[in-house]
Amino acid sequence: MTNFIETPNQKQGACAENPDVAPCSSDTDCRAGVTDPEGEGVFTGLCVPINNTTKSCEVNAWCPLPKDSNPPKPAKMIAVENFTVLIKNNIQFNKFNFFKHNILGSNASYLKSCRYHRQSDPECPIFILGDIVSEAGEDFKELAIEGGVFSIMIEWNCNLDLNEQACKPNYKFRRLDKENRKKTISPGYNFRFPKYYKDAKGIETRTLVKAYGIRFMVEVIGQVSGKQQMGTPGAEAVEPIGYFTLPHRCPCVTCDLAGGHGSTCFSVLPGIHPLVTSRLQVQCANNDNIAASEIII
Template structure:
């Protein structure tokens, strides 16, 4: 039978043992055992692996992927657009109507966008009573009972039905009478194309800020000379001819003609990909163009893009 007798604490933590532990900590250290393998096959495999890892880290991660750089994608940007140009419309009466910027630039439906009128249907209207549109089947009538007053069960009425059936002379079928803006609009009427619309120019002003680098850039210069954007000769000019934009966004000539007639939606993309390792003046945008609406040959419902605009004439 044996018993354990604890040693006094003073025997463990005395000045001699503490001094010896500190001396050993300062003067002695251990190293792992090194084994030398004499094999050309394994040595070559090791060196190739080391070189591959080194090249991957330096060439790909560090240089190609710019791993040493700080990236900032939370940029702040603002865009304004200014359109200039003179167009004209020749009427059937051999009269010429000049269209300027206040006529063909319609207030856009969204920010950082502009609506340019390339074709329009003009209807001079007054508040009065007149015939309903002939394209509404339910508006055809032979007696007043078919034109019930305040009849709003039809979705495409152009005004309030008065309850009267208007039948012209020498005809047996007439149209219901409405009260509203007369005469009613006819979307199938002859469109008036604006000549010279492809020569309109758009001045795109873009201010962009990189908060992470405290850098503010813009896509034009204060002393910039007159220019026009060209995808080869002048890629930095922020003034675009409408013909250049349409031809870049749509390569099909037939589709471009339909776009001018029925409308379309085009995007102008500014890609700011800047490397601040170099001079900040080299931080310039790259422009590209694309069509957002569907092609006419692939779309059967609500082709193009258009909206109504009221111009009050006194």
Template sequence: WCPPEDTESSPMLVQGVLNFTLFIKTFIEFPLFGVKNKNMVDNLKPCIFDPIYNKDCPIFTIDYILNQAEDDSTERDLMLRYGGVVNIKLHWDCNLDRSVKLCKPEYTFTRLDAPFREKPFSIGYNFRYTSTWKQNEEDFRTLTKAYGLRFIISTSGNAGKFNFITLTLNIGSLIGIFGIATFVCDVIIFRLSKRAGVNRNFVFEKVHWKKGFNATLDQSKLRIERNEDQLLNDVPNVDK
């Protein structure tokens, strides 16, 4: 026989929990470039994370985490009382052409459990654990239902570095794509469209080879005759 659970509201047993701190220590590796990095500063002096003045510090207060994950103050108070689940995501976006020390993660905080105002039943986050002991040859067991904050930490990242070969291949691919695009457009306009014949007549000029060749010969003969007349007229002037 076990007594039923006491579901009545009770004050928080842990006071000042908002001032507690969480130290996040993580590493990341980019094997393609052979680079490893960490989110810790070189000088591990006491610090508290601040998005403006101390954004490299990996130590966060519970108050800051809850404020980032939940905007409603009432919901934050209920999370402290009945528990909750918060995802802390570290995203690395690194430019490896610069110093590796400049590669730092960005932190985002997201609440994963359903808000209390939406689901009044099975609220928060809790778990049960037992402790057993024996006294006077009699077994005893205590079942404890604990509420708390659960932090799930996930890491993601991407990195890039300049490579001349990759740049050359990309430029060649773009040139090839533009060349194919021009060819495809010409085929559609001059062969497949309804006004293909009109388009061809507008762009291309038909030239009759024989007629054009004879006209070219006539123009060449005329130029030769003009040049001969000019030379004959210039010769007497030289003799004088």
């Protein structure tokens, strides 16, 4: 989460809909039981005044209705820029009896202290969020206001006739959501979630949060070849992994392997809470190849 808007103390009741959504001049404009796709509730059948000049249809909903169209500037949680993400990625090509993971060193102290850098440390699997955004050519402070969607691509291109130690991952970053925000109806990435509680009178109440954040799509692709291992010109496999979402809850990740059938999805954490160390494990497999990723925040 990089930014948020709260609508506190909502209770179930009747209140005026947003006049931009359901303007009215009389009750006949507000047919009872009807819902507007852009609205927050069900019409009661009444046209009620908002002020001396404006009326809108009354709805049964959580009231007061949220006013969350304008995110705060600057973003409230800009410190997220310094958070880190550890990506564990394993690949296995059964035809070659070849297995590799992206944590290349055997020194535990190195892994604790390293941070990915394209020039000085391109093999480190720990990434600073701000660096991921800048590698994609974006400004974090601007991005944090409305959020965004990014691809982290892990590319493996390995020739097993050479030294297997030369088989190393290459990381690429790019922004996926539409770049021209002025022409985008819903720019960035956001979602809503409620926090329920009972007030002093025992009435169910909630705070509605509209959260803006960064969503990562982790892609793993690659090819491995080697004449000596197979006695043939080699083989190629491409293995999309799935995606990981920060900080919203993770749906079950759909796994797909090119050229394979009946791919399987394993061990997906059912929920992730913002700002809590979280872990997601995904494994995809077919008859020939296996690709697995684990992401820790």
